[in-house]
Amino acid sequence: MARSDISTVRNPIEAANGLPNAHYIDAGVFDEERTAVLADNWAGLAVAADVPEIGDAVPLTFLGMPLLLVRDKQDTVRVFQNICRHRGMILVDAPRKIEGAIRCPYHSWCYSTSGKLVSTPHVGGPGQNTHDGIDRDLLGLIEVRSHIWMDVVWINISGTAAHFEEANAELLARWAEFDKPLYHGGANSRFALEVSCNWKLAVENYCESYHLPWVHPGLNSYSRLEDHYHIEAPDRFSGQGTLVYRQLTGEDGQSFPDFGDLSDKWDTAAEYIAAYPNVLLGVHRDHAFVIILDPQATDRTVEHIHLYYAAPTTDLDLRARNTAQWKEVFEEDIFVVEGMQRGRHAVGFDGGRFSPAMDGPTHLFHAWVAARIARRRDATLAAE
Template sequence: MDLINKITNNSSAIDFEKLSNVDRPIEAANGLPNQCYTDDNYLKYEREKIFCDKWTVIGVGSSLPKSGDARPYNLLGIPLLIVRDREHQIRVFHNVCSHRGFKLVDKPCGLKNVIRCPYHSWAYDFSGRLIATPHVGGLNVHESEKFDKAKSNLKEVRSTVWMDMIFVNINSNEIDFEEYIQPLEQRWSKFINKEDQKLINYSNDFGYFNLEVNSNWKFAIENYCESYHLPTIHPELNKVSNINDHYHIQGLPNRFAGQGSKKYQTLTKEDKRFDTFKNWNKEQLQHSEYIALFPNVMIGLHIDHFYIFWLEPLATNKTREHMNMYYIGNESANGDELKELRKQNSKFWKDVMLEDISAIEGMQEGRGSPVYNGGNFSPVMDAPTHQFHKWVASNLSK
C-alpha cells in the first residue's frame, strides 16, 4: 500500500481505497482507477509487480527456428535477449555485457558461434558463459590472474516455453510454471492433451501480423475477456456467433479468464479443410475458447487451429499486439493445398482485431475524464473482465 501511495499523477497519489473498490462483489465494484491507465509513474510500478513478478510472454519459439538465432526484446526498458542454444533450447538473458554494460544485440540475427559484445569484443557462448576477453590483461594478453571470467557470465532469466509461447519470470519469484499453467491445462484437457500440444505448427506464410494501438495494454485484455461488445463492435461475427452462443470462463486460481463459443464451424474452402485435434471432446465439436492468460497473452483454441495474441507494452498509452497462427500438422500449417484457406483465416482474425482497436482506443481517451470513477460492471456480462481487474489490483497491493 505504501508503494502504491507513492505513485503520483500531477502530485496526486493514487487513492488506495479506490483500488480496493475493485475487489468488491461485482454489482458494487468499480474498475481500476484512471491513473492505472494514464500515469507513467504507475507503469514503472506495474512493470515490477506485474511484468517482472509474474510469468510474462515475450515472444514465440517459432521466431527463432535455428540454433544461434537471437532476438532482442525490450520489456518496458529492461533489455532482454532470446537465444536458441546448441541443444535447440530457448534461453533468455539480460541483454547487457558484463564488462561495461553495452547492449549486446540490437536486432534479430543469426549468431554463428558466440554472442559478441560490439564494444570491447568480449564473447559469450549460447549458455551465457564468458569465454573470451580480448586484451583484458593488456595488448594481446587475453587472460588475467586478477580477473575471474566465471564471475562475469551473462545473467540468465528464468524462462520456459509452452505451446510455443516464451514465458519469463524476471524476478524469479513466481511458482513453477508447471504449477502455474496446470489449471488451464486441466481445463483444456477435454480438447487437447500434452501429445496434441506437440502437433501445432506455426504457419510460415500467413502466420503473423502485428498492430500498434494507442491504448494501455490492459484494455486489450479487458476487451478480449467479454462477448458483451459483439453486437456493436463485431456485427458480422455476431450474426454467426452472438452473445447467447457464448459462455464465461473464470479460471481458478485467478490466473486466466475469458469466453467460449458454442457455434464455431471448422474452416472450409472448396471442400478443403484443416486437420483437427485428435482428442477433442466429441460432444463439444463446435466449441472454441478465447482465454486471456494474465498478464499479457490472449489465446484462441479451435478444433482446427490455434492462435496466440500477445501484448508488448510500449508506453502508458501505446501497445504493440502480436498475432501468431498455428495449425495441426505441417501440411495444414504450410502445405500449398491449404494456402488460400490460411490466407482467408488470417484475414478474418486481423479484421476482427482491427475492429477492436476503436473500442480499446476509445476507452483510453475516456480515461482523461476527471469524473470517471473506474466504471461499473454488468453482473451478468462482465464477470471475466472484473476478474482481470481484481487480479491486477491484488498483485499491485502485495
C-alpha cells in the same frame, strides 16, 4: 507518487468499481504495474517460432529492458539480458544467426549461446586474455527465467513467481488436450497491430463476449452472443467460450486438419482465454492463436498475433484467408479500446461499474491486477 485508490476494485462484482483512471494514464502507476503486475509474474515475451533454428537470435525490448531471445546449440530457447557483462554494451542489435559465439562489438568479449563467457581478449593487457580478477564462470550472460507453453516464451523477470506449471496449473489442465505440437503458419500467419491504448484495455475487451453484437456483427451472425459462455478462474485467468465454431473451408470444401485426440466438445466449441497478465490465447479444433501484448507506454501497446496449426503444411490460400479473417476481427476492436483510453481522461470517472451477468471475466482481471498491486505495496511497507 500518490497511490491510486484500489479499495473497491476487489469487491464482489455487484459492488465493485473498475481500476481508477490513473492505471491507464499515469506514468507513475505504469511504473508500479511494471513491477507488481508484469515483472513479478509470468508475462509473455515472444514465441519460440521467432527463433526456429539453432543459433537464431532476436533482440527484444520489454518494459524498457533489452533482452535477447536465443535458440542455443542444444536446441533450447533461452532469454538473456542483451548486455555484455564488461561495460553493459548491447550485444545484438538486429536479428541474426549466431554461427560461433555472441561477440560484444565493443571489446570483443564472447559468450556461448548458452550464456557462458568464453573469451576475454587482452583483458590482462595486450596479448593476455585472462586475468586473476576476472572469473569467467561468474560473468556469463544474465539469464531471465523463462518457460515455453503454447509456443509462448513466458518470462518471470523478478524470478520470484511460482514455477510456471504451478502458477498456471488450472489453465494447463483445462487445455491439456492441446498440449501437443503446434506448427506456426509462417510469414503469412503473423502480424502486429499498434494500438493507442493501455495494454490492460486490450485484455479487458478480449475477456468478454458482451460487445459481440455491436463490435463484431459478422462474427455474431453465426457465433451469437447467446452461444457464448464465461470462463472464470479467480486469481488465475478468465475469458469466454463459444458453443458454435464454424470451421473455415475452401472452394473445394477443404479445411485445416484437426488436432488429434480431441474430445467431442471441440467439434463445435472454441475458447478464448486471457492468461494474466498479457497473453491472449484462442483454441479451436483445427487451429490456435496467440496474442502477446507489448506494453510500451501508458497509452501505447503493440499486439503481436501468431496463428498455429495441427500440421506443418496446410493449404496456403486457406491459411492466408484465416489470417485475414482474424485480422479483421481484431481490428474491429481497436476503436473500442482506443475510445476507452481517451475516456480515462474524464475527471471524476470512478473506474466504471460491471454488469454482474456479463462482465464477470473482466472484473476478475481487474481484481487480479489490484491484488498484485496491493501485495507489492504491503511488501514495500513491510520493508520500510
